[in-house]
Amino acid sequence: MAWFEYLLIPFTDPKLFFIAAFGTFAGFIIGALPGLSVTMAATLLVSLSYTWDTIPAIVLIIGVFFGGVYGGSRSAILLNIPGTPSSLAATFDGYPLAQRGESGLAIGYATVYSVLGGLLGIAVLATASPLISSIALSFAPRDYFLMMLLGILVVGSVGSKDLPKSIFVAGLGMIIGLVGMDSLTGVDRFTFGSVELKGGINFIACMLGLFGLAEVLHQLRHLKKNRMNDISGQFLPSCAQFLRFLPLSIRTSAIGVLIGSLPGAGGEIASLMAYDHAKRTVKKPSRPFGKGAYEGVLAPDTANMSAIGGALIPMLTLGIPGDAVTAVILGGLMIQGLTPGPLLIQSSPDLFGVIIGAGIISAVFVFIWGLMGLSTFARIVLIPKHVLLPIIAFLTVVGAYAIRNSVIDVYWMVIFGVIGYFMKQYRFPTGPMVLGMILGPMMEGHFRRAIMIEQGSLLGLTTSLFTHPISFLLTFAIVFTLVTQTPWYVRSKAKLFKQHQRPAKIE
Amino acid sequence: MTASSRGVPFLLTAISLTILGLSFNIEDNQVLDPSSASFFPALIAILLLICSLLIWRRKAIPASDEKEDQGSDEGSEPSLPLVRLVSFIGGILLFAVLMQVIHFLLLSILYLFTSMTILNRSRWLTNLLVAVITAGVIYVLFVYIFKIVFPS
Numbered sequence: 001m002a003w004f005e006y007l008l009i010p011f012t013d014p015k016l017f018f019i020a021a022f023g024t025f026a027g028f029i030i031g032a033l034p035g036l037s038v039t040m041a042a043t044l045l046v047s048l049s050y051t052w053d054t055i056p057a058i059v060l061i062i063g064v065f066f067g068g069v070y071g072g073s074r075s076a077i078l079l080n081i082p083g084t085p086s087s088l089a090a091t092f093d094g095y096p097l098a099q100r101g102e103s104g105l106a107i108g109y110a111t112v113y114s115v116l117g118g119l120l121g122i123a124v125l126a127t128a129s130p131l132i133s134s135i136a137l138s139f140a141p142r143d144y145f146l147m148m149l150l151g152i153l154v155v156g157s158v159g160s161k162d163l164p165k166s167i168f169v170a171g172l173g174m175i176i177g178l179v180g181m182d183s184l185t186g187v188d189r190f191t192f193g194s195v196e197l198k199g200g201i202n203f204i205a206c207m208l209g210l211f212g213l214a215e216v217l218h219q220l221r222h223l224k225k226n227r228m229n230d231i232s233g234q235f236l237p238s239c240a241q242f243l244r245f246l247p248l249s250i251r252t253s254a255i256g257v258l259i260g261s262l263p264g265a266g267g268e269i270a271s272l273m274a275y276d277h278a279k280r281t282v283k284k285p286s287r288p289f290g291k292g293a294y295e296g297v298l299a300p301d302t303a304n305m306s307a308i309g310g311a312l313i314p315m316l317t318l319g320i321p322g323d324a325v326t327a328v329i330l331g332g333l334m335i336q337g338l339t340p341g342p343l344l345i346q347s348s349p350d351l352f353g354v355i356i357g358a359g360i361i362s363a364v365f366v367f368i369w370g371l372m373g374l375s376t377f378a379r380i381v382l383i384p385k386h387v388l389l390p391i392i393a394f395l396t397v398v399g400a401y402a403i404r405n406s407v408i409d410v411y412w413m414v415i416f417g418v419i420g421y422f423m424k425q426y427r428f429p430t431g432p433m434v435l436g437m438i439l440g441p442m443m444e445g446h447f448r449r450a451i452m453i454e455q456g457s458l459l460g461l462t463t464s465l466f467t468h469p470i471s472f473l474l475t476f477a478i479v480f481t482l483v484t485q486t487p488w489y490v491r492s493k494a495k496l497f498k499q500h501q502r503p504a505k506i507e
Numbered sequence: 508m509t510a511s512s513r514g515v516p517f518l519l520t521a522i523s524l525t526i527l528g529l530s531f532n533i534e535d536n537q538v539l540d541p542s543s544a545s546f547f548p549a550l551i552a553i554l555l556l557i558c559s560l561l562i563w564r565r566k567a568i569p570a571s572d573e574k575e576d577q578g579s580d581e582g583s584e585p586s587l588p589l590v591r592l593v594s595f596i597g598g599i600l601l602f603a604v605l606m607q608v609i610h611f612l613l614l615s616i617l618y619l620f621t622s623m624t625i626l627n628r629s630r631w632l633t634n635l636l637v638a639v640i641t642a643g644v645i646y647v648l649f650v651y652i653f654k655i656v657f658p659s
Contacts, residue, residue: 048653164565168519168558171551175526182544187534189544190526213599220591220626386626387637390619393595395645397602402655410603418596426515444547451541458541 003130003345006353009055010361016059020358023063024365030064031071031084033388038068038084039324040215040392043207046332047399054336054351059358061329065308066118066362069267070370073110073301077103086267086304089275093289093296100292108235109294110301111370112242113249117302118363120253121260121309125316126356129345132317136342142450142464144318146474148443151320152435153481154262163485166432169423173436174443176201183441184448196408203331203437205400205409206416210430211324212396213413214420216389235371241294248278248295249302256303260310260323267307267323274303305366309359316340316352319442324431327438334438519559527552591625598622611657615642 010016023045030041041064049057072087077094090110097106139147152170153163179190180200191197237245252274259270278289278299285293312329314320319341321327333340338348345352400413420430454460465475483489530549531538538545602618609617619638624631649655 048649048655051654162562162565164558164561168555168562171555171558172522174551175548175555178548185544187544189533189548190529217592217595220595384627386623387634389626390622391641393599393622394602394615394619397599397606398645398649398655401603401606401657402649402653405656405658407603407606407658410606411600414596414599414603417599421592440551447547448542456540456542461541 003349003353003356006350007357009350009354010059010357016056016354016358017361019056019059020063020361021365021368023060024067024362025063025369027064027067027069028071028074028366028369029067031068031087032074033071033383037211037215038065038072039207039328040211041068042325042328042332043204043211044395044399046328046335047204047208047403049332050335050403054333054338055354057332057336058329058351058355061332062355062358063362063365065325065329066305066359066366067369069304069308070111070114070118070301070366073114073304074107077106077110077297084267086271086307087300088268089271089300090297090304092275092300093287093291093293096290096292097294097297102292104235105237105294106292106297108371109237109297111367112237113245113298113302114305114370115363115367116249117253117256117305118308118366119360120250120302121257121306122356122359122363123309124257124306125309125312125359129313129317129352132313133342133345136318139342139470140450140468141446141453142461143468143470143474145443145446145450146465146471146478147318148320148439148446150474150478150481151314152432152439153478162427165428169428169430170432170436173433174440175436176206176433177203177437177440178444183445201412202403202409203434204335204403205412206437207328207331207434208396208400209413209416209418210420210423210433212399213393213417214424214430216393216396217417217421218424219385219389237294245295245298248282249298251281252277252299252303253306256306257310259303260307261313267304267311270307270310271300271304274299305363312355316344316355317342319344321435321438324434327431327434331438516559516563519562520556523552523555523559526555594625595622598625607658612642612646615646 010020026045027038027041031038042061045061045064046057049060052060068084069086072082072084073090073094076082076087076090077098080091080095082088082091094106094110097103152167175190177200179197181187181191181198182189188198255274255277256267256270259273260267275296278285278295282293282295285295287293289296311321311323311326315326315330319330319339321330330340338344338351396413396417397410400409401407403409423430423433450461450464451458454464465471527549530545530552533543533545533548537543538549540546598618598621602614605614616638619642620635623634623638627634650657
């Protein structure tokens with residue numbers, strides 16, 4: 001528990017406190033703007049805070065993470081457009097509530113329970129991470145390799161409808177991550193003799209292109225102005241209402257943390273699952289679901305926010321990013337010379353303590369920013385696209401330049417922006433590419449170390465997958481993930497469900 | 508499937524084969540040695556090739572425009588005109604090149620005003636005002652808070 005004494009640093013240091021508050025505000029604004037993602041904001045800030053010390057930089061990003069995830073529900077309620085993909089479920093009942101003239105209360109519910117979800121997620125992060133880290137210390141290189149492989153496969157199978165497309169994109173990301181000089185043998189790979197490419201392609205520039213510029217180019221298709229419902233009605237739920245929905249919110253927070261901690265699943269799936277859970281378990285909702293039920297607003301919002309703490313668990317304890325935002329944070333930590341993994345909490349307890357502290361401050365500021373000046377901040381979601389998009393494009397250019405004060409990174413950003421645009425056009429997911437870029441070199445390192453332990457024998461490595469319990473479990477999970485994607489499994493599952501449903505129909 | 512979406516599996520296969528070829532040509536490395544620098548890239552290239560063949564087989568490349576065309580006309584998303592796409596990217600590249608020649612603040616105002624006006628010509632005065640204020644605020648933020656050193 002060495003990290004515990006550092007928990008209060010962001011509370012006692014005015015600079016860090018202000019950065020956390022500012023980050024939450026900036027994230028809230030970006031998250032509330034339809035089309036601008038939290039990933040884009042985090043990537044921009046990682047590049048811009050490159051010259052900062054690690055602690056302020058990570059506090060800023062944590063603030064943006066919290067603010068951005070929460071901000072997404074604002075436009076979902078007021079415009080029926082989710083500000084971020086993870087706030088899609090907030091449109092189901094949030095917008096109908098706004099149409100009934102209760103937008104104030106919808107925002108109030110979303111805010112109060114978001115704070116609760118965020119704090120519960122952070123509590124789980126604080127308690128589970130040291131435990132998982134100590135278990136992970138016994139992992140061998142082959143286990144890390146298997147876990148990263150599993151992470152990519154799960155991203156492909158859960159995050160996208162088409163596994164081959166996701167794996168292709170992740171594989172391409174890995175190859176991009178391998179460009180440059182090989183760290184073990186010193187030979188050049190995929191450099192075509194270029195000195196510039198010897199040091200590799202900067203993945204932050206790639207991310208700015210994939211998540212920033214590509215999004216701007218995609219958004220250029222819709223320049224229409226949005227129409228918004230006015231904010232009206234009561235803002236805060238009463239104490240009795242709060243207590244009434246407390247058990248549901250705790251259950252949905254647990255769903256959020258659990259789903260968030262699975263690599264690739266993230267808030268998007270967590271909020272949809274929480275909404276589904278609320279629909280199935282609440283027998284007497286305040287109104288029918290889909291027509292403005294309060295339960296339909298608070299369930300996805302709590303899960304969405306608690307998923308933040310969940311997503312940070314595998315990133316901090318195993319060095320495996322749970323989603324695109326945590327991949328960006330991982331990249332940011334690596335830039336700062338840190339190696340996320342089981343040793344992080346032991347070697348940098350201050351960083352872990354500050355992350356927890358910053359998370360608590362950010363959750364509190366979600367409450368403050370969320371309920372302050374509601375009508376004024378609500379207008380932000382109406383900023384016209386012809387003003388917003390050039391500003392974002394401009395920020396991506398400066399962000400790419402700021403990484404190494406080099407125009408070359410701007411060119412890489414533009415190239416990946418165009419690639420990302422066409423990937424969106426042809427429905428290829430961009431998240432696995434970023435995961436591949438970051439995990440690729442790490443995976444290769446672990447793979448080669450595992451091979452060397454087995455005296456260079458591929459057969460020896462294959463055998464060890466079945467003779468060591470952790471490796472066996474991971475191998476089983478990988479095989480199972482692959483099997484679930486086969487047409488045979490899909491057909492069998494459909495048949496089984498049909499058989500289960502038949503008697504119910506007869507009744 | 509449109510002609511452009513039919514070309515995608517070809518492109519993916521070509522990329523996979525190119526990466527495989529390049530993996531075989533990595534200097535002083537045996538592709539069959541699992542601990543060499545070329546084994547892992549070659550393994551990924553084979554995986555890419557399998558995936559591209561699976562994508563080909565599934566014909567799972569519906570371009571978003573194509574899917575929208577198949578849907579009802581009402582509410583379908585407009586496609587981005589190529590001229591707007593190219594001019595927007597060209598503008599960004601020009602900005603990057605001119606960063607080393609023209610003062611950053613002046614260039615930012617010029618860039619923001621031009622791109623805002625291209626996207627909405629009717630409000631040039633508002634665009635100019637927004638461009639000046641935004642560029643000023645961002646300049647101060649970048650130079651004094653984020654400590655970014657601009658080339659000019």
